[in-house]
Amino acid sequence: MPRRSVAQVDADRGVTLRAAVDLASVIGLEGLTVGRLADELEMSKSGLVGRFGNKQNLQLATLELAVEMFRATVYEPAIVEPAGRARLVAICERWIGYLGEPCFPGGCFLTSASVEFDAREGPIHDAVRVALDRWQRVLEAEIATAMASGELAADGDPADVAFTLNAIAVGTNCDYQLRRDPRALQRGRRAMASLLAPA
Amino acid sequence: MPRRSVAQVDADRGVTLRAAVDLASVIGLEGLTVGRLADELEMSKSGLVGRFGNKQNLQLATLELAVEMFRATVYEPAIVEPAGRARLVAICERWIGYLGEPCFPGGCFLTSASVEFDAREGPIHDAVRVALDRWQRVLEAEIATAMASGELAADGDPADVAFTLNAIAVGTNCDYQLRRDPRALQRGRRAMASLLAPA
DNA sequence: GGTCATACAGCACGATCGTTCGTTAACGGC
C-alpha cells in the first residue's frame, strides 16, 4: 500500500542509485554525503535516507549497482562467445572499452572502492571483496577452460593469469584516469593480448 | 626568533607528517581531518594547522613525504646497481618488498592518492600526477638503457614496458591489500620477472 | 468515500568539519 506503485518506487530507487554511483565515482564512496546527493536529486535529506534506512545501506546499494553495471557492460555481452579463449578475448575487449568510456564519470568504480576500503573493515569492505572474488573466479574459470583445450600459449596456474589480467586492467584504469592519454588503453589492450596469445 | 630552534621545528614537522601519512594511508588523503590528526598528536587543531597554513598545504606536505619515503625505500637502494637490467631487477625486488610491507599501514600511498584524486582537479591531483610522471620516466630510462645494451628479451617501446611494470605493481597492491594473501606478492614478482626476462 | 500505510518534507539534534581570533608562553637579539 505504498503511496506510489511498486514499479514507480523501484524506478525512483534506480534514479537515486544512478546519481549516487555517478557522484561516488568522483568523490569516493565514503566522500558521498547524504546532503549533497539529496541536493543533486532535489529532494530532502530525510526523504533520501528514508529510502535506504541509513547511509551505509545507501553505500552498499550504490556499490551493488556499480557491480551490476560492470557485469552488464563487460561480462554479459561476452557470454555469447564460446567458453575459453574466445570469450576471454571478448571480455578483455569489453573491459578495455569500459575503462576508456566507463559508465561512471570517475573511472572504474570497483577499483576506486577497492582502494578506498582496503584498509578499513566493515560491511563495505566485505562487499567489495566478495564482488572482486567473484570476478576473479569467473576469469580463472575461463582461463582454465582455455588452457585445458590448449588454446593459450601460456601455461601454469590460471590464477596467475587472472591475477595479471586484473592487474593490467587496474593499472590501465589508474593511468588513463590520471593522464587521460588514450595510449594507456592501447597499452592495456596489447598487454592483455600478449597474455592471452594463442598457442 | 622562533620559540624553538629551527632543527626542533623541523623535527616536529617530521613527526607530524609521519603521523599524517600513516593516518591518510588508511582513511585517504581527503578523509584526513585536522581534528583527528590533532587528537593523534595530542595537540590543538589550531596549533596543527598553524604549521601548514591550511588543510590543503598539510595534504600536499603529507603527499610529499609519502613520495619521498617511496623513493628512499624503492629507488634509492637500487642505484648502487649499474644502470640497466640489473638496476631494474633491484628496483622491482624493492618494489614488491615495499608492497608487502609498506612504510604505511594502508598500502601504497601513491596508488591510493592517485585513485582518490584522479577524477578531481586541483593542486593535489597535479602533485600526484607530477610524482607519478617522474617515476614513470625513471622506469622508462632504465628500460631504455637495458634494451639498448641488449639485456632484455623484450623489445619495443620502453614506455610500454614501464606501463606494464607499473600496472603489475598497482594490481599487486590492490590484490594484496584487499585479500592479505602473500601469493599476490609472488604473482607480482613473477609477472615482473617475466617482463624483464634476460635476452 | 473513509481508512490505512507510507514516502517525503521540514526541522532539530549533537557532532565534527576547516578556519579564525585573541591570548599566552618561550626563545633569540639587543
Added chain:
DNA sequence: GCCGTTAACGAACGATCGTGCTGTATGACC
C-alpha cells in the same frame, strides 16, 4: 633584563555531517 617574534593554545565561528522525530499528503484498499 627587556623587547620583538612566533608557535601553540583555547574558544568560537558558520557550515555540514548523519540521524532522528513529526506532520502531511497521496495512492491503494475495503
